[in-house]
Amino acid sequence: MSSRLGAIEFRHLRYFTAVAEARSFRAAAQQLHVSQPPLTRQVQQLEELLGVVLLERQPRGVELTAAGAVFLEEARNLLALAEQALDRTQMAAQGQLGRLDVGVYGSAVFDAIPRVIQAFRVAHPKVEVVLHNLDRAGQIKALRERRLTVGFNRFFIEEPDLVWDVVLAEALNVALPAGHRLADRSRLTIADLSGEAMVVYPRSPRPGFIDQVLGLFHRRHLTAQVVQEVDDVVTAIALVSSGFGLTMVSDSALNLRLPGVVYLPLERNEALIDLCMIRRIDDDSALLRAFIEVARTVLPPLPDELAGAR
Amino acid sequence: MSSRLGAIEFRHLRYFTAVAEARSFRAAAQQLHVSQPPLTRQVQQLEELLGVVLLERQPRGVELTAAGAVFLEEARNLLALAEQALDRTQMAAQGQLGRLDVGVYGSAVFDAIPRVIQAFRVAHPKVEVVLHNLDRAGQIKALRERRLTVGFNRFFIEEPDLVWDVVLAEALNVALPAGHRLADRSRLTIADLSGEAMVVYPRSPRPGFIDQVLGLFHRRHLTAQVVQEVDDVVTAIALVSSGFGLTMVSDSALNLRLPGVVYLPLERNEALIDLCMIRRIDDDSALLRAFIEVARTVLPPLPDELAGAR
DNA sequence: GGCTGCGATACCGCATCGGTATCGTCCCGG
DNA sequence: CCGGGACGATACCGATGCGGTATCGCAGCC
Incomplete structure (x- = not known):
């Protein structure tokens, strides 16, 4: 000493x-x-x-x-x-050195999040970026315990000590088996899917993507024919691939190519699904600010082109 | 800057x-x-x-x-x-850290010097000891150029900026072929060797061991029958091994065992050969002082037991 | 609402910094 | 052989800035 x-x-x-x-x-x-x-x-x-x-x-x-x-x-x-x-x-x-713990969950890991992370790594090569696969509740807990700097998630939930920013609004798509009667359409509406056999996800956490999808039907007084609940988008698409029925996926999930699965976009005005960033309200670190800046730059401020790009 | x-x-x-x-x-x-x-x-x-x-x-x-x-x-x-x-x-x-460049030359590398180096390494494990094979002139030059801290050598030569210390007096031995007519004696005198075919070394530097050996004969008004001059003790003993004749070696060289070579001690009062340490007169570094101390401790202060130990 | 404990501030005496002037010594040239 | 010059060491001085005491402002808490 x-x-x-x-x-x-x-x-x-x-x-x-x-x-x-x-x-x-x-x-x-x-x-x-x-x-x-x-x-x-x-x-x-x-x-x-x-x-x-x-x-x-x-x-x-x-x-x-x-x-x-x-x-x-x-x-x-x-x-x-x-x-x-x-x-x-x-x-x-200046946020150019350090460690950034990022929570990720859901289909955004297949496209939007990797693009943000990649851009950040290029702009801040000396920052160690660590990804943690955590659901929404896990991210909130980890944020409060300082094990996480920022989390990516769907759905906005008010918390007193946390802030959410919508960073991306993705269009919805329908994943359906190649031989399906709707598979040759160029785009679909919710109404087209009424009564179709559907795989939905995730079982938890609730509320989640599943509730948003089912809400689309209820709001139109249509019925969703749920044949299977699964945990995640990968399992859902695997079931689609083996003919269980169809499922709804965000744009990011379009990167998931499985044999015998066809993706068709929903009409743009039908539904958009948000991607949110969650962080501590009192965290004003340069690292986080820099990350937010990169995310805003990389992710298109408006959903239009993404929705159109399928 | x-x-x-x-x-x-x-x-x-x-x-x-x-x-x-x-x-x-x-x-x-x-x-x-x-x-x-x-x-x-x-x-x-x-x-x-x-x-x-x-x-x-x-x-x-x-x-x-x-x-x-x-x-x-x-x-x-x-x-x-x-x-x-x-x-x-x-x-x-305190001389416990640093680098010690030691010049070595001649037969002492076969016994006396390794014992000193080994003891020093044990006592000063963090000191890097580097050995340089240099003849006397090379050692003197390297000492002046600070490439050497200390040198081991035979023979004392006055130099204004250098000091020599005799650290060991070794007895002389005769190396002769196993079948030689003197090979069954237990010890020999110079007189016994008069007229015997001899291999002598080193050719250079002069004066050197060779002159000391030849001087032993001249001083007694005897003649040395030189059949071959070679560069070093190893070559000399190799020639002895193949029957060229006999040669004189210091105690340290007794470690050199070649087939068909017999070593017999000279009468103790016949001749002793000094081992000297040479160093700069102005070098009072702790490292050198420590090394001298180790050398004095390891090498017997009196030659008697060494001469007797053969 | 007063109390307590925190860091920040104000101010003071003194240690210590860097500056100038000078000394002692050695080298070197006339 | 002696004087000049260059070097590091020393003596001394003013100014900076250290650490000290006293106190403030503020927030949480009984």
Whole structure:
């Protein structure tokens, strides 16, 4: 704990290093823009603190002792490391260094989130980005416990200590088996799906994507024919692939290509599904600000083109 | 060159580290045995010098910012390294750390020198010992050019800037072919060897072992029958092994066992051969002093037992 | 609402910094 | 052989800035 470092300061290292490198007090004094006596005094003091003679004073300048050569190397190293420490701290203050824990969940991991993460990694290469697969409740818990900096999720839920931002509105698509009677249409409406066998997800957490999808039917006084509830979009599409029925997926899930699965867009005005970012209301770290900025830049501010791009 | 390190001192690191670890200015002040205001001031100054806010002042102590956490790690590292720098410098001052370049030459490398080196390595494990095979002239040159700290050699030659110490006096032995007419004797005299076919070494540098051996004959008004001059003891013994004749070797060379070679000791009063250590007269480094001390301890101060031990 | 504990601020005495002037010493040239 | 010049060390001085005491402002809490 209490060290023998005593009263040694960087000034001693700077002065000694200059003198040792110049092999002269006077020359070092010029380089440092100070007069010569302070150098003599600081080096003397350093030697006294160390209990070691570092320089051999000679009529024509100074020579290093063996211990002095060792200390010179150490001092140079320390000074260089101190500079690096400054750099790293200033980078951290600008959000260019550190660690960002990101919670991810659901179909957005197949497109929107990777695009954001990738862009952030390019812009902030020294930041370690760690992804955590957590559902909404897990993200909220982890955020409160500081294990997470930001979470991506669907659906907006009010919490006093957290804030949500909608960062993307994705269109909905219908995934259906290749041989399905609707598979040759170019786009579909909710009404087209009334009474069709459907796979829905996720079973939990509630409310979730499943409720939003079912709500689309109820709002139109239509009935959804749920043949299977599953946990996630991948399982749902796997069941579609084996002919169980159809399911609804966001644009991001279009990257999931399984054999015998056809994706058709819903009419654009039928439904949009939000992608939200959740974070602590009191977190104003530069890292998070930078991440939000990247997310806003990467994700299109308006859903139009995405919905059209299928 | 000129750094952004500015006026940052170890004091700033020590104070900040204490505050950051205690999560409190007051608690840190107690641990450091100073009052609280200086801590506030030093940390403020550090933040100003860095241009970065390191701590979030809160009603119940302080919290680290992201940049503060980075700087804390850096500061701890720097302080630990500074301690190590002190240790290493002080070890160097005591001759326990550094590099020792040792010149070796001749038959002593087969016994006496390895014993010294081994003992020194045990006593000073952090000192890097580098051996250089150099003849006497090479050692003298390397010593003057500071490429060598100490050299082992035979024969004492006065030099103004160098000092020699005799560290060992070894007895002489005769190496002769197994079938030689003298091979069944238990010990020999110079007179016994008069007129015998001899291999002698080294051809250079002169004067050298060769001259000392030949001098033994001349001094007794005997003649040495030189059949071959070679460069080194190994070659000489190889020739003995193949029946060329006999040769003279020091005790150290007795470790060289070649088939068909018999070693017989010379009468002890016939001749002794010195092993010398050469060094700069102005080199009073702790490392060299320690090495000399080890050499004196390891090598027997009197030749008697060695001569008798064969 | 007063109490308590926190960090920040104001101010003070003094240690210590860097500056100027000078000394002692050695090298070197006339 | 002696004087000039360059080096590091020393003496001394003013100013900076350290750490100290006293106090403020503020927030949480009984």
